[in-house]
Amino acid sequence: MAGDxxxxxxxxxxxxxxxxxxxxxFVAAPLIVFIGSRALAWPIAFASSVASFVIASLLLxxxxxxxxxxxxxGGWAPPLGIEYRVDATNAFVLLLISGISSVxxxxxxxxxxxxxxxRKHTLxxxxxxxxxxxxxxxxxxxxxxxVFVFLEISSLxxxxxxxxxxxxxxxxxxxxxxxxxxxxxxxxxxxxxxGFLYMTTGTLNMADLAVRLEGQGNNRxxxxxxxxxxxGIGLKAAIYPLHFWLPNAYTFAPSVVTAFLAATAxxxxxxxxxxxxxxxxxxxxxxxxxxxxxxxxPFAIMAMFAASLSAIFQRDLxxxxxxxxxxxxxxxxLGITFLSETxxxxxxxxxxxxxxxxxxxxxxxxxxxxxxxxxxxxxxxxAGKTMPWTSAAVxxxxxxxxxxxxxxxxxxxxxxxxxxxxxxxxxVALLVVASSLLAVIYVWRLIEALYLGQPAEGATTQExxxxxxxxxxxxxxxxxxxxxxxxITLSASRSAAQGLLSGSVAVH
Amino acid sequence: MDLMTAEFILGHLNYWLxxxxxxxxLYIVIAKGNLVxxxxxxxxxxxxxxxxxISVGKISGGTAPIFPLDxxxxxxxxxSNPLPHxxxxxxxxxxxxxxxxxxxxIVRIREEFDTIExxxxxxxxxxxxxxxxxxxxxxxxxxx
Numbered sequence: 001m002a003g004d005x006x007x008x009x010x011x012x013x014x015x016x017x018x019x020x021x022x023x024x025x026f027v028a029a030p031l032i033v034f035i036g037s038r039a040l041a042w043p044i045a046f047a048s049s050v051a052s053f054v055i056a057s058l059l060l061x062x063x064x065x066x067x068x069x070x071x072x073x074g075g076w077a078p079p080l081g082i083e084y085r086v087d088a089t090n091a092f093v094l095l096l097i098s099g100i101s102s103v104x105x106x107x108x109x110x111x112x113x114x115x116x117x118x119r120k121h122t123l124x125x126x127x128x129x130x131x132x133x134x135x136x137x138x139x140x141x142x143x144x145x146x147v148f149v150f151l152e153i154s155s156l157x158x159x160x161x162x163x164x165x166x167x168x169x170x171x172x173x174x175x176x177x178x179x180x181x182x183x184x185x186x187x188x189x190x191x192x193x194x195g196f197l198y199m200t201t202g203t204l205n206m207a208d209l210a211v212r213l214e215g216q217g218n219n220r221x222x223x224x225x226x227x228x229x230x231x232g233i234g235l236k237a238a239i240y241p242l243h244f245w246l247p248n249a250y251t252f253a254p255s256v257v258t259a260f261l262a263a264t265a266x267x268x269x270x271x272x273x274x275x276x277x278x279x280x281x282x283x284x285x286x287x288x289x290x291x292x293x294x295x296x297x298p299f300a301i302m303a304m305f306a307a308s309l310s311a312i313f314q315r316d317l318x319x320x321x322x323x324x325x326x327x328x329x330x331x332x333x334l335g336i337t338f339l340s341e342t343x344x345x346x347x348x349x350x351x352x353x354x355x356x357x358x359x360x361x362x363x364x365x366x367x368x369x370x371x372x373x374x375x376x377x378x379x380x381x382x383a384g385k386t387m388p389w390t391s392a393a394v395x396x397x398x399x400x401x402x403x404x405x406x407x408x409x410x411x412x413x414x415x416x417x418x419x420x421x422x423x424x425x426x427x428v429a430l431l432v433v434a435s436s437l438l439a440v441i442y443v444w445r446l447i448e449a450l451y452l453g454q455p456a457e458g459a460t461t462q463e464x465x466x467x468x469x470x471x472x473x474x475x476x477x478x479x480x481x482x483x484x485x486x487x488i489t490l491s492a493s494r495s496a497a498q499g500l501l502s503g504s505v506a507v508h
Numbered sequence: 509m510d511l512m513t514a515e516f517i518l519g520h521l522n523y524w525l526x527x528x529x530x531x532x533x534l535y536i537v538i539a540k541g542n543l544v545x546x547x548x549x550x551x552x553x554x555x556x557x558x559x560x561x562i563s564v565g566k567i568s569g570g571t572a573p574i575f576p577l578d579x580x581x582x583x584x585x586x587x588s589n590p591l592p593h594x595x596x597x598x599x600x601x602x603x604x605x606x607x608x609x610x611x612x613x614i615v616r617i618r619e620e621f622d623t624i625e626x627x628x629x630x631x632x633x634x635x636x637x638x639x640x641x642x643x644x645x646x647x648x649x650x651x652x
Contacts, residue, residue: 170620
């Protein structure tokens, strides 16, 4: 009897995983505020983050072979009730987001001690956890309006997190304000798009929307909805001409926040873009229009070049990496424009690989801020000698950013070029290689400062504490690990791409 | 094309108002340099979307969607759609949170920059950036 009861309990717990994914950090955030203890804030945040990581791994294990989990909130069946829908695509993104936060949080503990006054730490962890909730919620939900609500939960906490950089540089405030304006315009555009879809179909459930939108390709309202949604999410994802909020926000936010956001927030937006393009509007709608080839493709290529060029001329490592992020988003969009399985695989794999790469690099910046006082190349001069372990990890991650064979970045660029050649766009493949050469230049400037520059007079070896070094090396190690063992990334992204291209969510 | 008849224009009155409000709001956000005015513009912009949602929930001749207590629903009665209203209730909450956060940021910006005019803030930021560059260039030259 006891065994039966236990078995029953564990079964229901497994069934509740999709809601727990969001609920655990969602409960942890107010808990941190109510307990109000600085000593307990970090352990609660970390425990909730690790718990969501475990849940995300379990979910990915269940859906990696192409299955779909549908969870009905409160027992209300979709399309009326809100549905959480887990397939290979979002389980993979959930794993990335919760994984990054679980690695970044230990780093935060030491890094914040120099970047934020102690009295703000408790609320910082509450907001961090809330931001995590929003990001996970956007990714897991199968309801279009629910996406907006979670998007705003994550965005509002993001604005505050960025503004926390004000204790080091007051420009964090104005960049947070600018991001608030841009982000709200983006989110409101997104809601307008959802409103148009609701007017046409009378439903908000994504799977139901997909069914009802079939054959509506010439409906003006649907086309307008598509435009509003792409532009709105484009603002959030910092797609090239809509990226103006990003460099300042990333530069002036505390390093931990930048490491977390650069690796997750824009990736979440790219995921929403994929979800709406392929699951809600279906590949046939996207293929029939001119959006991909006339709008997204040129902007993706412009991002790859213009943002990389800007990155080359920066004097501040943090700002350089921010521009490089804009360029990398160009690669992800490029993968979408091929509209092929390999192309989407490239997008999804790059989303993951770039996430871990940028997390490592921005954590590296955090280490330099702690020991050298900032990320300007003049401050990093000779850091290869004074901070050997940090610098080695940064170089490994930087090589992955360029896409050197043996690093994660290589795998995604390889897929991207393969997809371009499959499509017969050899010129685009050449452009990918050319823009990677620009990346070589800006990464070389970094390596030059680190290893060829002379440390300041009398500087001694000053490594950062292990609490920062270990997370940094975990991420740098992941950059190399996923460059060799591509089993997880490729199989997850393959079933994700197949699911997206077949419009699988429509199949109940 | 007899689309531009009076009937078409009047029949879509809610959409015209939505467009006018939306464009007014967006224009204020983009054109005004005062940070508080930008927030006002953002609010007008968001309010236009609330109006769009609420107005599409209205059904001609529809009454409030409240069922009688005995649940004996007369099939003749037409009810308005309450769902858009509920959605907008959520969006209003989000809008309030955004506005208050925006205003809080403006207070902090005023404390730090001593102004809430965008062009003056940009000027101060420009100076800070130039000073930073000059300092680091001098440092690099010293090291070389």
